[in-house]
Amino acid sequence: MSPVPRLPNMRDAHVREALRGRLEAEHAADRASTLLVDELGLCGQVRVDVAVVNGALSGYELKSAQDTLKRLPAQVEVYSRVLDHATLVVAQNHVGHAQPLLPAWWGLIEARWDGEQVDLVDRLEPQPNPGIDAHSLVQLLWRDEALDELAVRGLDVGVRGKPRTAIWSRLADEVPLHELRTAVRMKLRARASWRSAR
Numbered sequence: 001m002s003p004v005p006r007l008p009n010m011r012d013a014h015v016r017e018a019l020r021g022r023l024e025a026e027h028a029a030d031r032a033s034t035l036l037v038d039e040l041g042l043c044g045q046v047r048v049d050v051a052v053v054n055g056a057l058s059g060y061e062l063k064s065a066q067d068t069l070k071r072l073p074a075q076v077e078v079y080s081r082v083l084d085h086a087t088l089v090v091a092q093n094h095v096g097h098a099q100p101l102l103p104a105w106w107g108l109i110e111a112r113w114d115g116e117q118v119d120l121v122d123r124l125e126p127q128p129n130p131g132i133d134a135h136s137l138v139q140l141l142w143r144d145e146a147l148d149e150l151a152v153r154g155l156d157v158g159v160r161g162k163p164r165t166a167i168w169s170r171l172a173d174e175v176p177l178h179e180l181r182t183a184v185r186m187k188l189r190a191r192a193s194w195r196s197a198r
Contacts, residue, residue, distance in 0.1 A: 010065045010091060010113035012049075018111065018118035019050055019060055019089055030054065035189050043139050046071075046078045049089075053188045056084040057181070058126070063098065065091035065113065072101050081136035084181070085126040095123070105129055134172040134180055145187045146171050 020036065027034040033054055040051040040059070048059035059079055063069065072088075079086045080103060087107035090098045095110050102108065107126030112119045138146060143164040150156040150171055159170050171180065 010111070010118060012062055012064045012067065014113065014118050015062045015064050015089055015091070015111045016049065018120055019062065019109075022120055023050065023052060027052070027054070033189070037188075040140075042078050042082050043136050046075050048079065048083070051083075053185055055185075057082070057185055057188075058085040058087070059083045060087050060089055060109075062111075063088065063090040063094050064111070065093050067091075067094075069094060069098055069101065072098065076101060076103065076106070078136075080129060080131060081133040082140065084129055084132070086129065087126050089120065099123075132177065132181065134175075134177050135169065137177075137180055137184055138168040138171045140184050141168070141171075141187055143167060149175070149183050149187075 016038075023036055024031075027036075035053040037051045037053065038049070040048040042048060049062040050060040052058040052060075059082075061072070061075055061079065063072070076086075085107065086105075087109060088098055088102060089109045089111055091111050091113065095108070099108060102124075105127040106124070107122075108124035110121045110123050112121060141149070146164065146167045147156060147160065150159065150167065153175065155170060155174050159166050175183070
Protein backbone atom coordinates (compact mmCIF):
# COMPACT_ATOMS: atom_id res chain seq x y z
CA MET A 1 0.00 0.00 0.00
CA SER A 2 1.47 3.35 -1.02
CA PRO A 3 1.79 6.02 1.68
CA VAL A 4 -0.74 8.85 1.79
CA PRO A 5 0.95 12.00 0.42
CA ARG A 6 1.56 14.62 3.07
CA LEU A 7 -0.12 17.96 2.39
CA PRO A 8 2.15 21.01 2.48
CA ASN A 9 1.77 23.25 5.53
CA MET A 10 -0.14 26.50 5.37
CA ARG A 11 2.20 29.45 5.67
CA ASP A 12 1.86 33.19 6.09
CA ALA A 13 2.26 33.72 2.34
CA HIS A 14 -0.78 31.52 1.64
CA VAL A 15 -2.96 33.46 4.09
CA ARG A 16 -1.71 36.81 2.80
CA GLU A 17 -2.42 35.85 -0.81
CA ALA A 18 -5.98 34.81 0.04
CA LEU A 19 -6.63 37.96 2.06
CA ARG A 20 -5.17 40.28 -0.58
CA GLY A 21 -7.32 38.58 -3.21
CA ARG A 22 -10.44 39.10 -1.13
CA LEU A 23 -9.64 42.74 -0.34
CA GLU A 24 -8.82 43.59 -3.95
CA ALA A 25 -12.13 42.08 -5.06
CA GLU A 26 -14.08 43.90 -2.33
CA HIS A 27 -12.55 47.27 -3.27
CA ALA A 28 -12.44 46.82 -7.04
CA ALA A 29 -15.03 49.57 -7.55
CA ASP A 30 -13.23 52.09 -5.34
CA ARG A 31 -9.57 51.34 -6.03
CA ALA A 32 -8.83 54.96 -6.90
CA SER A 33 -9.61 55.97 -3.31
CA THR A 34 -8.36 52.81 -1.58
CA LEU A 35 -4.78 51.94 -0.72
CA LEU A 36 -3.65 48.46 0.31
CA VAL A 37 -0.39 48.43 2.26
CA ASP A 38 1.68 45.48 3.43
CA GLU A 39 3.63 45.78 6.69
CA LEU A 40 2.39 49.19 7.88
CA GLY A 41 4.44 50.21 10.90
CA LEU A 42 2.63 51.46 14.00
CA CYS A 43 4.28 53.49 16.77
CA GLY A 44 7.68 51.97 15.99
CA GLN A 45 6.55 48.80 17.76
CA VAL A 46 4.58 46.52 15.45
CA ARG A 47 3.69 46.15 11.78
CA VAL A 48 0.19 45.59 10.46
CA ASP A 49 0.39 42.66 8.04
CA VAL A 50 -2.13 44.20 5.64
CA ALA A 51 -3.72 47.65 5.99
CA VAL A 52 -6.58 49.16 4.00
CA VAL A 53 -6.72 52.95 3.81
CA ASN A 54 -9.86 54.59 2.41
CA GLY A 55 -12.77 56.07 4.37
CA ALA A 56 -11.37 54.21 7.35
CA LEU A 57 -8.03 52.79 8.45
CA SER A 58 -8.39 49.04 8.77
CA GLY A 59 -5.74 46.48 9.67
CA TYR A 60 -5.40 42.72 9.40
CA GLU A 61 -3.08 40.61 11.54
CA LEU A 62 -2.25 37.20 10.04
CA LYS A 63 -1.48 34.04 12.00
CA SER A 64 -0.86 30.91 9.95
CA ALA A 65 -0.80 27.40 11.34
CA GLN A 66 2.98 27.71 11.73
CA ASP A 67 2.79 30.89 13.83
CA THR A 68 2.30 31.20 17.57
CA LEU A 69 0.07 33.63 19.44
CA LYS A 70 2.86 34.77 21.73
CA ARG A 71 3.06 38.29 20.26
CA LEU A 72 -0.68 38.73 19.75
CA PRO A 73 -1.52 40.56 23.04
CA ALA A 74 1.15 43.21 22.38
CA GLN A 75 0.02 43.56 18.76
CA VAL A 76 -3.62 43.91 19.83
CA GLU A 77 -2.67 46.65 22.29
CA VAL A 78 -0.90 48.79 19.67
CA TYR A 79 -3.39 48.13 16.88
CA SER A 80 -6.16 49.21 19.24
CA ARG A 81 -4.56 52.63 19.74
CA VAL A 82 -4.49 53.47 16.02
CA LEU A 83 -6.84 51.54 13.74
CA ASP A 84 -10.49 52.30 13.02
CA HIS A 85 -11.12 48.59 12.49
CA ALA A 86 -8.96 45.55 13.20
CA THR A 87 -9.31 41.92 12.20
CA LEU A 88 -7.34 38.81 13.10
CA VAL A 89 -7.00 36.28 10.30
CA VAL A 90 -6.06 33.04 12.00
CA ALA A 91 -5.58 29.37 11.13
CA GLN A 92 -8.10 26.83 12.40
CA ASN A 93 -5.76 25.50 15.07
CA HIS A 94 -5.54 28.93 16.73
CA VAL A 95 -9.20 30.07 16.68
CA GLY A 96 -10.15 28.80 20.14
CA HIS A 97 -7.06 30.27 21.78
CA ALA A 98 -7.07 33.55 19.87
CA GLN A 99 -10.66 34.71 20.31
CA PRO A 100 -10.43 35.33 24.10
CA LEU A 101 -7.39 37.57 23.47
CA LEU A 102 -9.33 39.97 21.24
CA PRO A 103 -11.29 43.06 22.30
CA ALA A 104 -15.02 42.87 21.58
CA TRP A 105 -14.77 45.24 18.60
CA TRP A 106 -12.16 43.18 16.71
CA GLY A 107 -13.11 41.04 13.74
CA LEU A 108 -12.06 37.40 13.36
CA ILE A 109 -11.56 35.44 10.14
CA GLU A 110 -10.73 31.74 10.16
CA ALA A 111 -8.24 30.61 7.51
CA ARG A 112 -8.97 27.02 6.43
CA TRP A 113 -6.35 25.11 4.47
CA ASP A 114 -7.00 22.19 2.13
CA GLY A 115 -3.38 21.63 1.19
CA GLU A 116 -3.52 23.85 -1.86
CA GLN A 117 -5.35 27.04 -1.00
CA VAL A 118 -6.80 29.05 1.87
CA ASP A 119 -10.52 29.52 2.34
CA LEU A 120 -11.40 32.55 4.50
CA VAL A 121 -14.45 32.15 6.75
CA ASP A 122 -15.83 35.15 8.65
CA ARG A 123 -16.32 34.44 12.35
CA LEU A 124 -16.73 37.95 13.81
CA GLU A 125 -17.43 41.21 11.98
CA PRO A 126 -15.17 44.11 13.04
CA GLN A 127 -16.82 47.05 14.79
CA PRO A 128 -15.61 50.67 15.10
CA ASN A 129 -12.72 51.13 17.52
CA PRO A 130 -13.96 53.04 20.59
CA GLY A 131 -10.47 53.88 21.89
CA ILE A 132 -8.25 55.53 19.26
CA ASP A 133 -5.36 57.45 20.84
CA ALA A 134 -4.46 60.70 19.06
CA HIS A 135 -0.81 60.63 20.16
CA SER A 136 -0.40 57.15 18.67
CA LEU A 137 -2.34 57.93 15.50
CA VAL A 138 -0.23 60.95 14.50
CA GLN A 139 2.89 58.79 14.49
CA LEU A 140 1.73 57.40 11.16
CA LEU A 141 2.65 60.75 9.62
CA TRP A 142 6.09 61.67 8.35
CA ARG A 143 7.54 64.82 9.88
CA ASP A 144 6.77 67.02 6.87
CA GLU A 145 3.23 65.65 6.63
CA ALA A 146 2.55 66.43 10.28
CA LEU A 147 4.05 69.89 9.91
CA ASP A 148 1.86 70.56 6.87
CA GLU A 149 -1.23 69.69 8.90
CA LEU A 150 -0.18 72.16 11.59
CA ALA A 151 0.64 74.86 9.03
CA VAL A 152 -2.75 74.79 7.32
CA ARG A 153 -4.32 75.38 10.74
CA GLY A 154 -1.86 78.09 11.75
CA LEU A 155 -0.47 75.90 14.53
CA ASP A 156 3.10 75.46 13.29
CA VAL A 157 4.63 78.48 15.04
CA GLY A 158 7.29 77.43 17.51
CA VAL A 159 7.66 73.83 16.36
CA ARG A 160 9.04 74.14 12.81
CA GLY A 161 12.61 73.52 13.91
CA LYS A 162 11.76 70.96 16.57
CA PRO A 163 11.93 67.15 16.36
CA ARG A 164 9.00 65.24 14.93
CA THR A 165 7.94 64.15 18.42
CA ALA A 166 7.20 67.78 19.29
CA ILE A 167 5.30 68.24 16.03
CA TRP A 168 3.29 65.08 16.66
CA SER A 169 2.45 66.24 20.19
CA ARG A 170 1.24 69.65 19.00
CA LEU A 171 -0.93 68.00 16.36
CA ALA A 172 -2.43 65.48 18.79
CA ASP A 173 -3.08 68.11 21.45
CA GLU A 174 -4.55 70.83 19.22
CA VAL A 175 -6.53 69.07 16.48
CA PRO A 176 -9.80 67.23 17.20
CA LEU A 177 -9.58 63.46 16.82
CA HIS A 178 -12.14 63.25 14.01
CA GLU A 179 -10.08 65.74 11.99
CA LEU A 180 -6.87 63.87 12.72
CA ARG A 181 -8.32 60.58 11.55
CA THR A 182 -9.34 62.12 8.22
CA ALA A 183 -6.02 63.95 7.80
CA VAL A 184 -3.94 60.86 8.47
CA ARG A 185 -5.91 58.77 5.97
CA MET A 186 -5.60 61.46 3.31
CA LYS A 187 -1.84 61.77 3.83
CA LEU A 188 -1.33 58.02 3.63
CA ARG A 189 -3.35 57.73 0.43
CA ALA A 190 -1.46 60.63 -1.14
CA ARG A 191 2.00 59.10 -0.75
CA ALA A 192 3.24 58.82 -4.32
CA SER A 193 5.87 56.17 -3.59
CA TRP A 194 3.25 53.90 -2.05
CA ARG A 195 0.89 54.35 -4.98
CA SER A 196 3.57 53.60 -7.55
CA ALA A 197 4.64 50.51 -5.62
CA ARG A 198 1.05 49.29 -5.55
